[in-house]
Amino acid sequence: MTKSGKKPATNRDKATAKRRNQILEAAVICFLERGYHQTGVRDIATRAGVSLGNLYNHFPGKHDVLVEIAMLERQEMEPFLKILAAQSPAPKVLEKFLKAYGKYLAAPENVILTLEITSEAIRQPDIAQLFLENGDELTNALTAVLRRGIEDGDLRRVPDPEQVSQMILDVLEGGAYRSVLSKVPMRKVVGSVVDFVQASLLPRQ
Amino acid sequence: MTKSGKKPATNRDKATAKRRNQILEAAVICFLERGYHQTGVRDIATRAGVSLGNLYNHFPGKHDVLVEIAMLERQEMEPFLKILAAQSPAPKVLEKFLKAYGKYLAAPENVILTLEITSEAIRQPDIAQLFLENGDELTNALTAVLRRGIEDGDLRRVPDPEQVSQMILDVLEGGAYRSVLSKVPMRKVVGSVVDFVQASLLPRQ
DNA sequence: ATAATATGAACGATCGTTCGTTCAATATAG
DNA sequence: CTATATTGAACGAACGATCGTTCATATTAT
Numbered sequence: 001m002t003k004s005g006k007k008p009a010t011n012r013d014k015a016t017a018k019r020r021n022q023i024l025e026a027a028v029i030c031f032l033e034r035g036y037h038q039t040g041v042r043d044i045a046t047r048a049g050v051s052l053g054n055l056y057n058h059f060p061g062k063h064d065v066l067v068e069i070a071m072l073e074r075q076e077m078e079p080f081l082k083i084l085a086a087q088s089p090a091p092k093v094l095e096k097f098l099k100a101y102g103k104y105l106a107a108p109e110n111v112i113l114t115l116e117i118t119s120e121a122i123r124q125p126d127i128a129q130l131f132l133e134n135g136d137e138l139t140n141a142l143t144a145v146l147r148r149g150i151e152d153g154d155l156r157r158v159p160d161p162e163q164v165s166q167m168i169l170d171v172l173e174g175g176a177y178r179s180v181l182s183k184v185p186m187r188k189v190v191g192s193v194v195d196f197v198q199a200s201l202l203p204r205q
Numbered sequence: 206m207t208k209s210g211k212k213p214a215t216n217r218d219k220a221t222a223k224r225r226n227q228i229l230e231a232a233v234i235c236f237l238e239r240g241y242h243q244t245g246v247r248d249i250a251t252r253a254g255v256s257l258g259n260l261y262n263h264f265p266g267k268h269d270v271l272v273e274i275a276m277l278e279r280q281e282m283e284p285f286l287k288i289l290a291a292q293s294p295a296p297k298v299l300e301k302f303l304k305a306y307g308k309y310l311a312a313p314e315n316v317i318l319t320l321e322i323t324s325e326a327i328r329q330p331d332i333a334q335l336f337l338e339n340g341d342e343l344t345n346a347l348t349a350v351l352r353r354g355i356e357d358g359d360l361r362r363v364p365d366p367e368q369v370s371q372m373i374l375d376v377l378e379g380g381a382y383r384s385v386l387s388k389v390p391m392r393k394v395v396g397s398v399v400d401f402v403q404a405s406l407l408p409r410q
Numbered sequence: 411a412t413a414a415t416a417t418g419a420a421c422g423a424t425c426g427t428t429c430g431t432t433c434a435a436t437a438t439a440g
Numbered sequence: 441c442t443a444t445a446t447t448g449a450a451c452g453a454a455c456g457a458t459c460g461t462t463c464a465t466a467t468t469a470t
Contacts, residue, residue, distance in 0.1 A: 012435055016449070035328060037242035041426060051451045062426065112327055119324040121386060122317055123240060128386055135383075156404065163397035166383060167376045174375025181326060181333055192368035199361065200405035217414075217469055246460060256417045267460065
C-alpha cells in the first residue's frame with residue numbers, strides 16, 4: 001500500500017505517473033550530462049518527450065524536480081541498509097558493506113549525481129536537509145554495527161563511533177570521486193579503504 | 206621574480222595588477238555567496254567596483270576567472286607543504302599536519318570554494334587538471350612523510366602509502382563539508398580524524 | 411601621439427515560468 | 441446506457457529577465 005486509501009487508480013492516473021517518471025529520468029540524465037544549473041527546463045522536457053508547458057503540470061518548477069530526485073536517491077541506499085542489518089560479526093558485516101557500497105560508487109553516475117546534490121545543498125536548505133537525512137540513515141546503521149562490534153570485543157573501543165561511521169563513508173565517497181576524475185580504478189580504492197579501516201578498527205592483538 | 210625579466214613596473218602596471226586582484230577577490234566572494242553558475246559577470250564587476258566592459262580587458266571571460274582562482278588555491282597549500290617537509294618523526298609531523306589543515310578547513314569559505322571548484326572539475330577538463338595538480342602536491346608531500354615513517358618503523362607498513370594519503374585528505378575534507386552543513390564543530394571532527402588515522406597507521410605494539 | 415584602460419549601451423541567446431487553448435478521459439445526470 | 445459536464449494532461453507561443461560577450465567611444469598614462 002504505497003498509495004493512500006481512496007484510489008480508483010484509473011487509466012489516466014497510471015499514464016500520469018508514467019509521465020512523471022519519464023520526466024524524472026530525463027532530468028537525471030540531463031543533470032548528469034550538464035549539471036543542474038546548465039540544464040534548462042526545455043532540455044528536460046525534450047529528453048522526456050514532453051512539451052515544455054506540460055512539464056509544469058507535473059512539477060511546480062525546476063527546483064522541485066531536483067528535490068524529488070534527491071528523495072529518490074534515498075531509496076538507493078536500501079540494499080546497503082540491509083547488509084548493515086545482518087547479525088554476522090561486525091567486522092564481516094563491515095567488510096561486506098564496504099565492498100558493496102564501493103561497487104555502487106564505482107558507477108560514475110552515482111558519484112556525479114551525489115556531487116550535484118551535494119553542491120546544491122550548500123545554498124538550498126531543503127536540499128541540505130534531504131541530503132543530511134539520506135546520509136544519516138546510512139551513518140546510523142553503520143554506527144549500530146560499530147557499537148555492536150565494540151560490545152562483542154570484535155572492534156576497538158573507538159571514542160566516537162558515529163564520527164567513525166561518517167569518516168568511513170567519507171573515505172569511500174571521496175575515493176569514488178577521485179576515481180571519476182583520475183584514472184585510479186575504484187577496485188583499487190576499495191581495497192585500500194578496507195585495509196585502512198580494518199587497521200584502524202580491529203582490536204590490537 | 207614572479208614576473209618575466211623586462212618589466213619597468215610603471216604606475217599604470219601596478220594599478221592594472223591591483224584591478225585584477227580586485228576582480229579576483231570580488232569573484233571569490235560572489236562564487237562563495239551564490240555559486241559559480243548563479244553568479245553573473247555583472248555581479249563580479251559591480252562587487253569589484255569595475256565596469257562590465259572593463260572586466261573583459263582583464264580576463265577573456267567568466268571561465269578564465271574561475272581558472273585563475275583555482276590556480277590561486279594552490280598557493281594556499283604552501284604552509285601545509287612546509288609542515289609536511291619537516292624532518293621530525295613522521296607521526297609527529299602527521300598529527301601537526303592534520304590539526305593545521307583541519308584548522309584551515311574549519312573556515313567554511315575554504316570548504317565551499319573547494320567544493321565549487323570540485324563540482325566544476327567534473328565537466329571542465331582544464332579545471333579538473335588544476336584540481337588534480339593541486340591535490341597531488343599535498344598528496345605527494347604526505348606520501349613522502351608516510352614512506353619515511355614506514356622506513357623508520359614509526360608507522361605501519363601500509364600496502365599503498367599514496368592511497369593512504371588520499372584517504373587521509375578525503376576524511377578531513379569530507380568532515381569539513383559535513384561540519385559546514387550540519388552543526389558538528391570542526392574541532393570535534395579533527396579530533397576523531399587524528400584518532401582514526403593514528404589507530405590505522407601506528408604500528409601495533 | 412600612441413596604446414592601454416575604462417565605460418555602459420547594445421546584442422543575440424537562453425533562462426524559468428505563465429498563458430490561453432485544445433482535447434481526451436472521467437465523473438455525473440438523465 | 442447514453443448524453444452532458446468536468447477535469448486535468450498536453451501543447452507551444454509568448455513574457456520579462458538575465459545571461460556572457462562585444463562594441464563604439466571616451467579617458468588617461470606614457
